[in-house]
Amino acid sequence: MNLKEVLRSTIKEAVISIFEVNLPEVEFQPTRKDFEGDITVVVFPMLRHIKGNPAQIGQQIGAYLEETVDVVSGYNVVKGFLNIVIDDSFYLDFFNGIKDSTDYGYVVNTSNDAVLVEYSSPNTNKPLHLGHIRNILLGYSVAEILKASGKKVYKTQIVNDRGIHICKSMLAWKKYGNGETPESTGIKGDKLVGNYYVAFDQTYKAEVAEMIAGGCAKDKAEKEAPILLEAQKMLRKWEAGDSEVVALWKKMNQWVYDGFDVTYDNLGVDFDKLYFESDTYLLGKDVVADGLEKGIFYKKEDGSVWIDLTDEGLDEKIVLRSDGTAVYMTQDIGTAIQRAKDYTDIGGMVYTVGNEQDYHFKVLFLILKKLGFSWADSLYHLSYGMVDLPSGKMKSREGTVVDADDLMEDMTTTAANISEELGKLEGYSETEKQGLYQMIGLGALKYYILKVDPKKRILFNPEESVDFQGNTGPFIQYTYARIQSILRKAESGEQVFDMESLKALRLHEKEKELIKQLQLFPETIQLAAENYSPALLANYTYDLVKEFNSFYQQVSILGELNQDKKALRVQLSKKVGEVVQSAFKLLGIEVPDRM
Template sequence: MSIQILLETKVKEGVRSLFDTELPSVEFQPTRKDFEGDITVVVFPMLRVVKGNPVQIGEQLGAFLKSEVDSISSYNVVKGFLNLVVSDSFYIDFFNGIKNESNYGLVEESVTDAVMVEYSSPNTNKPLHLGHIRNNLLGYAVAEIIKASGKKVYKTQIINDRGIHICKSMVAWVKFGNGETPESTGLKGDKLVGNYYVAFDKVYKEEIAKMVADGIDQKVAAKEAPILLEAQEMLIKWESGDKEVVSLWKKMNSWVYKGFDETYKTMGVDFDKLYYESDTYLLGKDFVADGLEKGVFYKKEDGSVWIDLTDDGLDEKIVLRSDGTAVYMTQDIGTAIQRVKDYPDIKGMVYTVGNEQDYHFKVLFLILKKLGFSWAEQLHHLSYGMVDLPSGKMKSREGTVVDADDLMVDMTATARELSEELGKLEEYSQAEKQELYKMVGLGALKYYILKVDPKKRILFNPEESVDFQGNTGPFIQYTYARIQSILRKANATEVDWSSAVDTSFELHPKEKELIKQLQLFPETIQLAAVNFSPALIANYVYDLVKEFNSFYQQVSILGETGEQKKVLRIQLSNKVSEVIESGFKLLGIQVPERM
């Protein structure tokens, strides 16, 4: 049990005993460095139910806790803050209890409480780019964190494999491709198809410019450019099941899927279930009909179906066109319902989608609630900000996006350059070096993106992310490797460091701080799961590493002459490395044994 959980019970008990009133909650904070203490009870919020002077209330509570809680060795009150000194024996006893726990902080998976996390969800007309990287890293990490918090998780994506966008690539390939394939060009399939999307846009703009030069209005030209009309005609053929068009669509999409799979493998993300828009775009129409009957929706004179959400602070939203065709909202309603049919144990869903879709998800979730689905109360939009590079905004039509594969290759190359400058890899084989460069490069990329609150926009700086100093992935990886070196040396000695440490042992302040930091890991996982925030895990691991490096610099580990001290310090180093590895695994980041 953490000291905070123990103290919360005892503080409430003390307020009941001393002041004959119930305290609804207790506010704690770490004791400020300039005061003696380990944990501080903030008295001021208690004044809502306990009348009196905050200093006197603090003194009375402090005396009560010292007499009732063996772990409190002393206390002091500064204004409205009750600073409690926790005994070394409490921390040693706690550490003895967790040091051999292989899955410390992780909760066993529930068999009934499941969550589905959707991420990636790309279009099949282009390769994945930097924005997709943030999406995938966030979605994957959130899924792993929720799983670690004790829930069953299904990872999914819905692939946008139909519509005018893919028809544009198809038309361009038919017109200019000369039968090119990924095999004949040596290109990944998603890149090849993406090139034709760019080629389409180039010809489209040229045709518009020519029409405008011939005196045609710009807006008319944009709607009637010949190549666009060809793409629209191809879409109509696809929707009517034209065999030739459907065959081409399947072939080009298969190239893209193979390319995506390679990117996902390099990125280190995976999925349990794939949904395809070509299968789901008709879903939802039956539920619109049901909702119309129940009065959730209403029909306009032109036959289109709408929902009025003005009383909920939103607006009116169309859910079915006048010709009976579905809109994206219809499809998303149907897909959500289908997912619960496919996985009846789902109690909630997390949609990892950029913040430009905030309004869409407010409407979607509200509609599902109004349709009477209880699980709709547990839907969450993991809204995230865009990722920018110093060079500016990305545009996929113009082919100026930052390609995900290229960026990951570049990150590996940057890691190689910096590692070679440090010159500590003489004993490595070429294959080992390459594996390390990839681990450090991808670790740098993932950590740099995940350490930021998802809601914030990111300016991604590749060179800064691979720095071996500061709040970076490589800095944390380097500390992990340093600890592994310590443990290898410890194992080479005759020291038996498996035994429990005597609770009467006196801790060095740095040992105590390190145990206090380790104590926060389970709570941090739960907080990160509730808040859908990998940043909480990333920054926890960084704080742990900073605390370890301070410990490493101020105390001797293997050079310590006292047997008990040496054993504790080796054990502490080992546990810190396990928590670093465990925390980074939740973020999809690997750690190296040597650097």
């Protein structure tokens, strides 16, 4: 039982004993720096259940705690706030209990239910871009945090590998490609295919302009441009299984998959299973037919099938067109059900998708619930805001989107330039420098994106993200490297302290504050998992590092003459480093041993 649980239980006992009242909840907060104490009980909410003066109520509860709980060494009351002083022995015992733990903060999976986390889910007609990066980093980190919180997790994506957009790239390559390949050009496969998507668009716009100039109405020109009609014909051939079109589709999609794999590898993310829209786009039609029989859906005069969600504050939603073809909603219904069949232990699914799809997922989850699936109550849309860049920064060669590979390369270059200016890497070989630049650059990118609450829009500033001061990835990485330097300089052999000797001494305020911060790590993982928010973990890590730097500046570590104190401080430094490394691992960020 942790300290809060002990105090909560004892405070409830005190209230029953003194006031003969059952108190439903106890509210705690950290003690303000200008008052003595380690944890504060807020008395004001108790007044709903206990009549009296809040200061007097606090005094009575404080006296009960001091007499009953061994680790409570004192208390003071400021108006309606009971500040409790915890004995140093509690913090020493706590730290002694975690210092050798290799998986501190992590919970072993004890649940039979698994969670499936979907992220990335790109189209195969262009490379991954900045929007995908936020999606991928969020989804991957949430999956890792859920695992650390004690859940079994499956990581997945659905690749949008079919449709008119894919055919546009295919047709342009067929017309203008002259048989070129990623191997013959040296161009990454997803970028090569993306170039042909742009080429299609250029031809299409030119044809539309020519038709309009010839007297054709704009709407008609946009619908009947020759290259668009050819692409639509190619799509129909694909749907009919035309061997030549399918072979081209497979070849070009493979180029894209190979390109995606390189990007995912550079980002340090992975998946347990891939789903492909070409396999799933017909799923859900049988479910709709079944739901129609049960009265969940209804058919309109033109033969289209709908669901009426107006009673739930939504609108009517089409699930099958009048010609019997599926819409995206139909496919998503079918895919969710297929995943539950593939993974029979799934108890919930997390969809990492931008906030422009908020309404879609409200409808999807409600439909699945109406269809009677028990896991539908455990579906979650991890909705996130867009990422903007300062104008003119890091545009891709087409000048339209920010390419993910280009962004990562630019981040490494930015890290190199700033590191060189600061002179932080003297004595490094060129190979070591390049590895470190990449670690710093990617760490800066990932941390800058993940430290922001997912729902908020981000203005991403590359140079600001690579600052070695403030709430940034490099600042935290630099502190970790500083800790490793301290550990290397510490005397050889295990730093062991004698608990009884230490208990005879007072803990320095900074030692105690650092142990308090370490105490918060397990509950921060749980909070981040419950809220699907890596930002909570990122900002906890920054707070821990700030506390360590304050500790480092105000106490002597290696120069401490008392050997037990010195050993404690070295061990404290080591544990902070381990927690930083663990937290950053959950964010998908590496930390350097020296910097």
